[in-house]
Amino acid sequence: MSIESGDYSSGINPEHALKYAIQHLRGDRVQIIEGVIEPVSPTWDHESTADILREQIRARARELGCMIGSGNLDLPGSPNWYVPDLAVVPAAAAKGAGALLPDQTLLVVEVTSDSNADTDRVVKRRRYAEYGAPLYLLVDRRQRALTLFAEPGHLGYTRITGPLPYGTPLHLPDPFSLDLDTSGW
Incomplete structure (x- = not known):
C-alpha cells in the first residue's frame, strides 16, 4: 500500500500514520502544514514576543482555570x-x-x-476558523502589527480587529476582557 495512492485496503489510515510518526520523532518538534512536515524552531526574538504575551495574559488565564502552552493541536480529517x-x-x-x-x-x-x-496569515487562519478556535491572534513581526480573529466558521472568521500597529492596545474579548499592551514591542 502506498500513502500517496490513498489505498486503505490494508487498514492503514495515512493521516493517522503520519500524525503518529511525527509524535514519535526524537529530538525535533515538528508540525504538519497541509501535509508538509515542518520543523518548529523559533528564534529568541520570536520567543521574546510570545513571552511578553504570555506574561500579560497569565493572571487572567489562571482565573479562568486555564493554562498557557504550545502543545499540539490536531485537525482531524x-x-x-x-x-x-x-x-x-x-x-x-x-x-x-x-x-x-x-x-x-x-x-x-x-x-x-x-x-x-504567509502560512500563519493565510493557511492557519483559515484552518483555525474551520476547526472552531474561538480567538486567533496573529502577531505579524514583519508588518509590526497584530490582528485578532473571532467568531469562527467554515468560511473563515467573521469578526476581525486589525491589523493594529505595535503600540496600539488590543482588546481581548470575553472570557479574557483585557487589553494587551504592545508599546514595548
Whole structure:
C-alpha cells in the first residue's frame, strides 16, 4: 500500500500514520502544514514576543482555570498537526492530552517568522476558523502589527480587529476582557 495512492485496503489510515510518526520523532518538534512536515524552531526574538504575551495574559488565564502552552493541536480529517506559539486551554482538558482540538482552546496565538509568515496569515487562519478556535491572534513581526480573529466558521472568521500597529492596545474579548499592551514591542 502506498500513502500517496490513498489505498486503505490494508487498514492503514495515512493521516493517522503520519500524525503518529511525527509524535514519535526524537529530538525535533515538528508540525504538519497541509501535509508538509515542518520543523518548529523559533528564534529568541520570536520567543521574546510570545513571552511578553504570555506574561500579560497569565493572571487572567489562571482565573479562568486555564493554562498557557504550545502543545499540539490536531485537525482531524486534514493533513494538519499544529504547534501554536501559544494556546490558552482549560487545564482540565490539557491534563493527560497528547493533543487538543482547536475548538478546545480559548485563544490561539501565532507569531510570524520569516519562514512561516504567509502560512500563519493565510493557511492557519483559515484552518483555525474551520476547526472552531474561538480567538486567533496573529502577531505579524514583519508588518509590526497584530490582528485578532473571532467568531469562527467554515468560511473563515467573521469578526476581525486589525491589523493594529505595535503600540496600539488590543482588546481581548470575553472570557479574557483585557487589553494587551504592545508599546514595548
